[in-house]
Amino acid sequence: MKLLKSSKLMVLAGSLALALAGCSGQSKSSTEENSGTTKEAAKDNPVTLVYSKGKDVTQGTTKMVEAFEKSHPNIKIKFREMPSDTGQQHDAYVTAFNAKSSEIDVFDLDVVWPAEFAQADYLLPLDRYIQKDNVDLNAYNQGALAASQFNGKQWTLPKFIDAGMLFYRTDLVKKDEVPKTWDDLIKQAKAKKGQGGTKFGYVMQAKQYEGLVCDAIEFVAAYGGKFIDEKNQVVVNSPETIKGLKKLVEVAKSEFVPGNVTNFTEIESDQAFIEGQTPFLRNWPYEYASANDKSKSKIPGKVAIAPLPAGDKGSAAALGGWQAGINKNTKHPKEAWEFLKFMAGAEGQKIDAIYGGHAPTIASLFDDKEVLKANPTFADKGFQAGLAAAVPRPVAANYQEISQIIQIEVSKAIAGSETVEEAVKNMETQMKAKVKA
Numbered sequence: 001m002k003l004l005k006s007s008k009l010m011v012l013a014g015s016l017a018l019a020l021a022g023c024s025g026q027s028k029s030s031t032e033e034n035s036g037t038t039k040e041a042a043k044d045n046p047v048t049l050v051y052s053k054g055k056d057v058t059q060g061t062t063k064m065v066e067a068f069e070k071s072h073p074n075i076k077i078k079f080r081e082m083p084s085d086t087g088q089q090h091d092a093y094v095t096a097f098n099a100k101s102s103e104i105d106v107f108d109l110d111v112v113w114p115a116e117f118a119q120a121d122y123l124l125p126l127d128r129y130i131q132k133d134n135v136d137l138n139a140y141n142q143g144a145l146a147a148s149q150f151n152g153k154q155w156t157l158p159k160f161i162d163a164g165m166l167f168y169r170t171d172l173v174k175k176d177e178v179p180k181t182w183d184d185l186i187k188q189a190k191a192k193k194g195q196g197g198t199k200f201g202y203v204m205q206a207k208q209y210e211g212l213v214c215d216a217i218e219f220v221a222a223y224g225g226k227f228i229d230e231k232n233q234v235v236v237n238s239p240e241t242i243k244g245l246k247k248l249v250e251v252a253k254s255e256f257v258p259g260n261v262t263n264f265t266e267i268e269s270d271q272a273f274i275e276g277q278t279p280f281l282r283n284w285p286y287e288y289a290s291a292n293d294k295s296k297s298k299i300p301g302k303v304a305i306a307p308l309p310a311g312d313k314g315s316a317a318a319l320g321g322w323q324a325g326i327n328k329n330t331k332h333p334k335e336a337w338e339f340l341k342f343m344a345g346a347e348g349q350k351i352d353a354i355y356g357g358h359a360p361t362i363a364s365l366f367d368d369k370e371v372l373k374a375n376p377t378f379a380d381k382g383f384q385a386g387l388a389a390a391v392p393r394p395v396a397a398n399y400q401e402i403s404q405i406i407q408i409e410v411s412k413a414i415a416g417s418e419t420v421e422e423a424v425k426n427m428e429t430q431m432k433a434k435v436k437a
């Protein structure tokens with residue numbers, strides 16, 4: 001699937017320099033910042049920022065916040081946990097920010113939100129802060145960076161990149177048994193279900209939510225299909241898309257996935273894997289840190305990563321990831337920027353990569369010894385190529401509407417209330433009404 005406004009975004013990325021000059025902000029004057037009295041006062045009266053994001057099943061966020069507070073005694077971070085389902089999380093922010101609430105200062109955004117949130121005027125533009133502190137935007141993965149820019153301004157900074165991967169148990173699956181194709185996966189999952197105390201053969205995300213869109217993109221792209229093409233044409237009604245979605249439905253309806261897989265998001269998937277219930281799992285890179293966390297996982301040291309199985313066209317991963325932004329109505333823009341800059345900068349990303357298993361958006365961290373020790377697969381050129389080739393979702397201010405169409409129609413196909421052919425026909429009609437070519 002192609003970015004709906006990708007060409008526009010490219011142009012915008014290029015015109016960033018112009019935007020740098022024109023932004024307003026509310027930080028204190030430099031004289032005030034440099035005054036010793038102000039610094040002392042700040043230390044005694046620390047500012048508390050509310051930072052919100054979905055549940056982190058790893059130690060990444062906690063460790064990062066600890067490190068920030070240690071190096072910034074004038075700022076305390078109060079964590080607000082949001083719903084882990086990214087769609088529900090999105091709606092909670094829309095409600096708060098539409099009401100112009102200033103309660104949340106800094107928050108994480110799914111990679112598919114910045115365009116919409118920028119257009120809705122929820123975010124504080126970061127350009128003048130970036131310029132003042134000489135943040136090097138060239139150090140960032142340019143794909144992730146493109147998603148953080150809209151209408152010539154920088155609205156967020158990318159914290160990590162996600163790409164769908166296959167996780168498997170090394171004590172149950174031999175190297176030569178790792179499935180190369182979706183048909184191999186089906187065979188292996190059937191054969192392994194029940195072995196070593198497992199209850200399932202494969203676990204995926206099939207709830208009607210954003211994660212299902214990601215899983216669907218992977219099946220569809222693996223069979224050479226698309227939802228929307230490079231020219232913004234709706235091309236969902238093709239034999240390739242139909243074949244990919246039929247494979248998804250076959251897997252989701254099989255007896256080797258949990259009977260209630262249509263309630264599964266990443267949270268339930270992670271839980272099943274770390275409880276030792278499945279030999280195979282589709283999830284995002286953090287699963288490696290989660291499954292190796294001895295304090296909660298029953299399978300530490302028994303997990304490996306492979307590319308998702310291939311269809312007729314090859315293996316395909318959906319591109320995901322999270323970015324950090326500042327609420328436009330924050331009462332503490334200067335401190336909020338300090339925190340954001342730390343999280344999305346090399347120091348914060350390094351901590352999150354080590355403790356959270358997240359793939360950094362700052363390319364040089366892929367050469368960092370401590371990062372590689374914690375995540376040996378990051379050194380794998382195949383892993384890096386997989387990240388680079390991951391399939392993006394449309395970047396559009398009305399992305400949620402497109403996503404809803406996919407979620408509802410794919411869910412109906414899984415439930416059997418319509419055929420895959422009917423689902424793609426319905427998607428075609430509804431998407432055509434929403435996508436401006």
Ligand code: GLC
Pocket residue numbers: 086110111112162210211212214266284319320321322
């Ligand atoms: C992950 C991805 C995000 C995606 C979500 C779907 O959090 O990083 O981009 O939308 O999963 O559940």
